[in-house]
Structure formats: structure tokens, C-alpha cells
Amino acid sequence: MFGCDGDSTTQEKMSSTSDSVAAKDRKLLERGDVGGGYLKKGPWTSAEDAILVEYVKKHGEGNWNAVQKQSGLFRCGKSCRLRWANHLRPNLKKGAFTAEEEQIIIELHGKLGNKWARMAAQLPGRTDNEIKNYWNTRIKRRQRQGLPLYPPDLHSQQQSNEHQLSVSGGNLSQHHHHQEFLPSSSKLDIPNVAFDSLKPNQHSLTYPSFPGLTKASMSSRVNQGMGFLQSYSLMNPIQHGKRFREAESFMSFGASTGGGMFSFAQPDDNRKSIVGPCFKTTRRPYGQHGRLDGFVANNFSFHPNPSNKNTNHSPLQFGGLLTGSQTILNDNISASTSLPGVKLELPSSQFAESVHTTGPPPEMVNSSSFNSFTLSPPAHSTPVNCFARQNNGLLEALLPHSMGGGGIKESSETSTQLPLISSSNQKNCVVASKSETECDPITPLGGHAASLFSESTPPLNTGPWDESSSTQSAIGANTKTEEPNEFMSSINCGDDEFSTLLNLAKPDVSPVSDWYDSHAEVGTQQSTVSDALATLFNDDFCADIQHLTSAPCTSDQAWGLGSCHWNNMPSVLQMADLS
DNA sequence: AACGCGCTCAACCGCGGCCGG
DNA sequence: TCCGGCCGCGGTTGAGCGCGT
Numbered sequence: 316m317f318g319c320d321g322d323s324t325t326q327e328k329m330s331s332t333s334d335s336v337a338a339k340d341r342k343l344l345e346r347g348d349v350g351g352g353y354l355k356k357g358p359w360t361s362a363e364d365a366i367l368v369e370y371v372k373k374h375g376e377g378n379w380n381a382v383q384k385q386s387g388l389f390r391c392g393k394s395c396r397l398r399w400a401n402h403l404r405p406n407l408k409k410g411a412f413t414a415e416e417e418q419i420i421i422e423l424h425g426k427l428g429n430k431w432a433r434m435a436a437q438l439p440g441r442t443d444n445e446i447k448n449y450w451n452t453r454i455k456r457r458q459r460q461g462l463p464l465y466p467p468d469l470h471s472q473q474q475s476n477e478h479q480l481s482v483s484g485g486n487l488s489q490h491h492h493h494q495e496f497l498p499s500s501s502k503l504d505i506p507n508v509a510f511d512s513l514k515p516n517q518h519s520l521t522y523p524s525f526p527g528l529t530k531a532s533m534s535s536r537v538n539q540g541m542g543f544l545q546s547y548s549l550m551n552p553i554q555h556g557k558r559f560r561e562a563e564s565f566m567s568f569g570a571s572t573g574g575g576m577f578s579f580a581q582p583d584d585n586r587k588s589i590v591g592p593c594f595k596t597t598r599r600p601y602g603q604h605g606r607l608d609g610f611v612a613n614n615f616s617f618h619p620n621p622s623n624k625n626t627n628h629s630p631l632q633f634g635g636l637l638t639g640s641q642t643i644l645n646d647n648i649s650a651s652t653s654l655p656g657v658k659l660e661l662p663s664s665q666f667a668e669s670v671h672t673t674g675p676p677p678e679m680v681n682s683s684s685f686n687s688f689t690l691s692p693p694a695h696s697t698p699v700n701c702f703a704r705q706n707n708g709l710l711e712a713l714l715p716h717s718m719g720g721g722g723i724k725e726s727s728e729t730s731t732q733l734p735l736i737s738s739s740n741q742k743n744c745v746v747a748s749k750s751e752t753e754c755d756p757i758t759p760l761g762g763h764a765a766s767l768f769s770e771s772t773p774p775l776n777t778g779p780w781d782e783s784s785s786t787q788s789a790i791g792a793n794t795k796t797e798e799p800n801e802f803m804s805s806i807n808c809g810d811d812e813f814s815t816l817l818n819l820a821k822p823d824v825s826p827v828s829d830w831y832d833s834h835a836e837v838g839t840q841q842s843t844v845s846d847a848l849a850t851l852f853n854d855d856f857c858a859d860i861q862h863l864t865s866a867p868c869t870s871d872q873a874w875g876l877g878s879c880h881w882n883n884m885p886s887v888l889q890m891a892d893l894s
Numbered sequence: 895a896a897c898g899c900g901c902t903c904a905a906c907c908g909c910g911g912c913c914g915g
Numbered sequence: 916t917c918c919g920g921c922c923g924c925g926g927t928t929g930a931g932c933g934c935g936t
Contacts, residue, residue, distance in 0.1 A: 356905080356906070357904095357905075357906090357930095358904070358905075358930085359904090359905085377921095377922085378921085379921080379922075380920085380921065380922090392921075392922080393906085393907090393921095393922080393923090394905075394906080396922075396923080397904085397905065397906085398904090398905085400923095401904075401905085402904080429924095429925065429926085430924085430925090431924075431925065432923070432924060432925085443923095443924075443925085444903080444904075444905085444925095445903085447924095447925075447926085448902070448903055448904085449902095449903095451926090451927095452901075452902065452903085455901085456901090
């Protein structure tokens with residue numbers, strides 16, 4: 316039986332044309348072959364529409380599964396509901412969106428995120444599907460043009476909203492409040508990483524870097540679920556949600572299947588100098604394959620204690636705080652490489668304008684390097700300024716409580732070392748797989764701190780949000796976050812809650828880091844951040860850390876735990892060490 | 895005219911929430 | 916409380932169309 320539901324084992328592809336479908340339908344109708352359980356898919360015919368309309372007139376909306384039984388339509392209830400809601404119900408407004416509608420959509424999206432249905436409720440005559448399509452089209456168009464998704468005034472408005480939130484309560488427990496207001500652009504602005512420093516012979520993660528792994532095997536690994544990528548949070552927030560659920564099982568570094576592989580392709584040619592290869596992963600349903608486009612390497616911070624000289628750091632070990640988004644690029648794979656489980660997507664230049672223009676000089680990036688996960692090439696590779704101004708004001712909304720009421724003080728871009736967990740506390744790589752349920756992938760801030768730290772948002776208070784500058788960041792790391800909420804994977808820690816907590820502390824391209832970059836002052840920011848983190852991560856969190864590390868834990872250290880030591884990295888990564 | 899490419903949008907899919915038994 | 920069905924939502928796909936070459 317051909318069903319609408321995903322649990323249907325047989326899935327009829329929409330391969331037929333409308334005509335052929337109609338013809339098939341007519342045949343079925345003519346011979347009254349309705350007993351086989353056949354459920355039609357594909358485009359609706361006018362005859363079907365008429366039947367459905369008639370049915371709804373008679374019975375009203377709802378109880379869609381009864382439509383098939385009572386009306387003779389060979390459509391599942393879902394299909395009927397969709398057809399009715401999107402096309403047949405009265406008062407539907409057809410045609411292009413008006414300027415006002417567009418404005419409303421933009422504003423609503425800024426407030427609600429991808430809540431299409433709720434947005435549709437605010438736009439009489441418009442359907443969620445329409446709005447969704449419009450928005451997605453708009454995204455693509457603006458990304459193509461290198462424009463920000465939101466106009467600057469909306470950013471200001473959002474920032475204002477967030478600031479008000481900070482006054483009303485910077486409590487994470489109020490996340491449900493926040494998600495009503497915070498912009499969701501983080502989910503939509505596909506982060507980029509500029510890999511302009513890429514050179515063919517850089518020590519990057521290439522297939523040859525993985526002894527014994529053939530290209531095919533790599534693909535196979537990818538097909539297993541991009542575990543590597545996901546483990547390193549190389550996911551678009553858009554994508555990382557429920558559809559990645561299945562991948563979680565192999566995302567643990569230490570898991571037997573945890574070595575999901577990845578490969579890298581050259582970025583889109585015309586953007587090569589601007590944004591680097593950037594791919595997001597999508598879990599295609601069962602065997603569907605996608606393409607690999609690029610690689611976002613910006614969401615994961617390795618922060619071994621720079622003072623720890625014991626570690627024999629490899630290029631991938633981050634002998635200190637690494638900077639920027641250096642690439643793991645496989646020069647051997649063409650952009651057309653087709654790999655299952657990986658979807659080709661054009662990199663966005665959305666954040667290009669936000670990267671280097673206001674970012675600190677490269678030498679300052681180090682200290683603020685909880686910005687990006689950087690699978691670092693060897694020392695000779697060019698560090699990339701990986702400063703995405705993604706402060707959306709959220710941390711400001713949270714921090715004042717820990718700042719003695721002084722609020723956020725705008726300060727220089729002086730940077731310093733983040734308090735990282737001491738080596739003694741780095742017992743294990745405390746990256747833990749975070750289950751989807753722990754992080755709302757949809758709402759702009761995920762409704763809790765995990766998203767708070769993992770989702771990026773467009774720069775709100777930085778100048779270059781203008782459209783003209785968007786493509787000027789040729790050298791910037793252009794780190795929008797293809798945000799990796801799935802970052803954490805655990806070698807030794809399987810505790811889900813702990814994983815979540817660690818994820819909360821995950822240092823990456825986050826509002827925290829940006830705030831830190833822009834607000835912290837030498838000598839004070841450590842305590843400031845500590846205080847902030849103490850606010851964010853309460854004592855329970857520290858207790859958890861302490862419990863799991865058998866070591867005293869401060870909020871600072873908790874933060875540091877978000878980092879990971881190379882020594883605890885999965886072997887597959889270590890294999891990539893070419894040094 | 896033929897072809898290729900990109901865009902739009904209708905429709906499908908999978909999942910989660912809700913609700914009733 | 917559990918279970919299963921229904922419904923709605925958000926993400927994704929692919930056919931069709933328009934435009935440029």
C-alpha cells in the first residue's frame with residue numbers, strides 16, 4: 316500500500332507527470348479499482364480537488380483520514396489536508412507577496428524563526444508552505460547576492476528585544492521566553508569558513524592521510540552518517556535537528572562506528588577567494604545521496620591548555636590555542652564528488668562582512684580562539700582570521716547579572732586566554748554526544764543554553780552588516796556557524812546530561828566568544844567570563860563536571876571542558892596527523 | 895529551435911505532539 | 916500509564932517553467 320506516512324515501506328516516487336498521474340487516476344476511477352489500497356501521490360487533478368472541496372463542504376475540515384474512505388479519493392489524509400490548506404480552502408491569497416507581507420515575514424522570522432505555521436497565522440490568506448518557500452527562496456537569493464538576511468533595522472530591533480530580555484531576566488530557565496524573540500538567523504545563515512589560505516599541499520585531512528582508507532571507504536564512512544563531521548559540530552543548525560537523530564549513534568568518537576569520515580571539496584569557484592568550502596550535512600532519507608560541497612570547520616574549538624607543554628602536539632593537536640578556520644580540505648576530491656549523506660550547498664557569504672573587518676588582528680585571535688574548531692594545518696599554514704562577529708547580544712542579555720550590575724562594558728578588542736581547564740582536569744576528552752532532545756534545533760536559540768552557545772547569529776552590533784561590504788571579507792575566516800550543536804561526543808563519558816552540559820560550555824563561534832572578543836578586557840575578562848559562566852552554568856553544572864572529572868571544577872574549568880584534547884581525539888583524527 | 899541552467903513552488907517525508915482508548 | 920492513531924509542522928524534493936546562450 317502506498318501511504319503518505321513515512322513508515323510506509325513502499326514509497327512511490329513522483330516520477331510521473333501530471334498527465335500520466337491523471338491518466339492513471341482516471342483509469343482507477345473508471346474501473347473502480349479502489350480496493351487495492353492504492354493511494355495516489357503527486358499533483359492533484361481538478362477532479363480530485365472538486366472531490367475534496369465537496370467533501371469539506373459536507374463534513375468540514377479535519378478527520379482527513381476519513382476523506383479517502385468517504386469520498387473515494389485515493390489520497391491519504393495528509394495529502395488531503397495539505398491540498399486543502401494550501402490550495403483549496405477559501406480566502407487563500409494567491410500571487411506574489413506584497414511589500415508589506417514581505418516586511419511582515421521578515422520581522423516575524425526574526426522573532427519566530429522557522430515557525431511557518433505561526434507566521435502564516437499572522438498573514439491572512441497565506442499558507443505556511445508559501446511563506447516557507449518564499450523565505451527559502453529569499454535566503455538563497457540573498458546569499459547569492461551576498462546580502463544579509465535581515466535588514467539592519469531589524470537587527471537593531473532584535474538586539475533591542477534581546478536587551479530587554481536581559482533586563483527582564485537573564486535566566487536560562489526562561490528560554491522559552493527567549494525563543495519567542497530571538498532571531499533565528501542562526502539557523503539560516505549558513506556559516507562559512509574562509510579557506511583562502513588553502514594550498515594544495517597543506518597538511519590537510521586528505522584521504523591519503525588515513526592509511527587504509529580508500530576513497531570508497533571514506534565514502535562509505537560518510538554514508539554511515541558523517542559521524543566525524545557531526546561529532547565536530549560541522550553541522551548547519553538547520554540541519555542538526557531531528558533529522559540527525561539517527562546519526563547520533565555513530566557520532567561518538569570512541570564508538571566503533573564513530574569514525575565517520577568526511578571529505579572535502581573545493582568551494583564554489585566564484586567564491587573561492589571569499590568563502591571557503593563549506594558543507595553542511597544532511598541526512599538523506601535512506602539511501603538518498605547528496606553531494607559534498609565544502610566544509611565548515613568553524614564550530615569546534617580545541618583548546619588544550621596552551622601552557623601545557625607536555626603534549627606532543629601535532630598540527631591537529633593544537634599545540635596552543637589555534638586560530639581561525641584553517642582548512643581540512645581534500646584537494647583530491649572534486650567538487651562534484653558525490654558522497655552519500657553529504658549535501659552540496661553553496662557556501663554563504665552571509666557572514667563575510669562580519670569577519671575580518673572588525674575582527675582582531677590575527678595575533679589576537681589566539682586568545683579568543685574559542686571561536687572555532689580548527690583542524691589545524693601545520694604551523695606553516697596560514698592562520699585565518701576566524702572572527703565572526705556573531706554576537707547577537709544574547710550573552711549581553713545574560714551577563715549583566717554576573718557583572719556586578721555594571722552591564723556590558725564595551726571595551727577594546729584586547730584578548731586574553733580563556734581560562735581553560737587545567738591539564739590535570741583534562742582527564743578525558745569530555746566531548747559527549749548530545750542527543751537531539753537536548754537541544755532544540757529549531758528555535759533560534761534552541762530554547763536553552765546549548766543553542767545559546769552553539770548557534771550563531773548574524774552580527775547585530777557590528778558595522779559591516781551593510782550589503783556592500785558583504786563580499787569584502789576575502790581573507791576572513793568568514794565563520795558563520797554551520798553550527799554544530801552536535802559537537803560533542805564522548806570517549807569516556809556517556810552521560811547525556813553531562814554531554815548537554817558540556818555542550819553548553821562548548822566554546823565555539825558563539826555569541827559568547829564574540830562577546831568575549833569585543834567586551835573582555837585584559838586581566839578582567841577571565842573573571843568576568845567566569846562570572847558569566849557561573850551564571851550560565853550553575854553550581855550543579857560545576858558539580859557535574861567535578862563528578863565526572865573527579866576534580867574540583869569551577870565554572871572556568873567547566874568552560875574549558877568544552878574543549879577537547881587531542882590526545883583524546885578519535886584515532887581517525889589522529890591518523891590525519893601528517894606531522 | 896534546441897539546450898542547459900536556475901528558480902519556483904506544489905507535494906512529499908519524517909517526526910513530534912496531542913489525544914483518546 | 917501506556918499505546919496507537921491522527922494531525923500538524925518543518926525540511927526536502929523534483930517537475931515544470933522561464934530565461935539565456
